[in-house]
Amino acid sequence: MVWNYPGISKEEFMKLLKGFVDLLILASGFQSSGVPAHWDAENCRKALQWGLFFENMLRSIHSSETFGESVRELEEAISEMKSNPLFPKGLENLSLDTLSKGREFVLEHLMNNSTLKDKQLQAVLVAAVESDGDGITDIIDGRLCERQAVVSCVSALETGLKILSRNVDPKELPQKEDKDTTLLGGGQHPIELVTWNKWQSKGLSYFLSKRTLRLVSGANLIFSAPRAQWAQVLRRLHVSAENKDDIFVEKIELLLLGCVTSRWTHLIEGIMSVSYKSVTVPEQYEELCNLLLQRSKGLKQNEIALNSK
Secondary structure, rough: OOOOOOOOOHHHHHHHHHHHHHHHOOOOOOOOOEEEOOHHHHHHHHHHHHHHHHHHHHHHHOOOOOHHHHHHHHHHHHHHHHHHOOOOOOOOOOOOOOOOHHHHHHHHHHHHHHOOOOOHHHHHHHHHOOOOOOOOHHHHHHHHHHHHHHHHHHHHHHHHHHHHHHHHHHOOOOOOOOOOOOOOOOOOOHHHHHHHHHHHHHHHHHHOOOHHHHHHHHHHHHHHOOHHHHHHHHHHOOOOOOOOOHHHHHHHHEEEEHHHHHHHHHHHHHHHOOOOOOOOHHHHHHHHHHHHHHHHHHHHHHHHHHOOO
């Protein structure tokens, strides 16, 4: 295939496209360091101009069958760029089709980011009114309706989680009368059962809390990237801790949650379904003896293996 579009070289087009990708990353709400990216009306207007540039470029290239070879060259170059392990997540749908709707693509990232504030929304609206071309305000209206629907769903989910959290984290554990000789006095639970109830309650409260759900969502996004990329993000990650020890603990917590994101539903179901099983003192003693016996056999086998060498 031979590039035959006279308006721009393929190399220059791809160079501009890589700059456009960087812009879309910022439009999604964060800089590479993890610090939130702030947008004013002027920057929003420039971003929309970038989108319009690619719209016009693709319209010109598609205007004649003569440039069919150039179209195929671009499709291959974009596919190769996306195959790079370091290509940012969230931009997998980048293609000639999305670039032909460049301004809509920009607005999608500006308005779908999780850090969108009233000030940035106002900046987007001002930039849309000032920008040339039709249909931009209609696109914004559609995006706002979609975002409002998502916010309503999240709000309903948070309300449900609060109700569930209150039910699984009672302030006072119920007391039942039991004449079992293992009880410490009449009308009290065995210590093991009380401990189990507290563990189960606190476990569910932790896993269903808003903070944990946000960490799980972030961990799922971070660790879906290649190792080299998520390791770099983790090193630069800004957390709420005030000292280095707390930062280390929060990063470990994020790593552990990242290990269970794919099994999240099964984890919650497991905690809720596992019931308390009382173990008597003789059973505990027998289990301890078996554990010591297994350890002794293991040490003897290691000693025999070392002597044979």
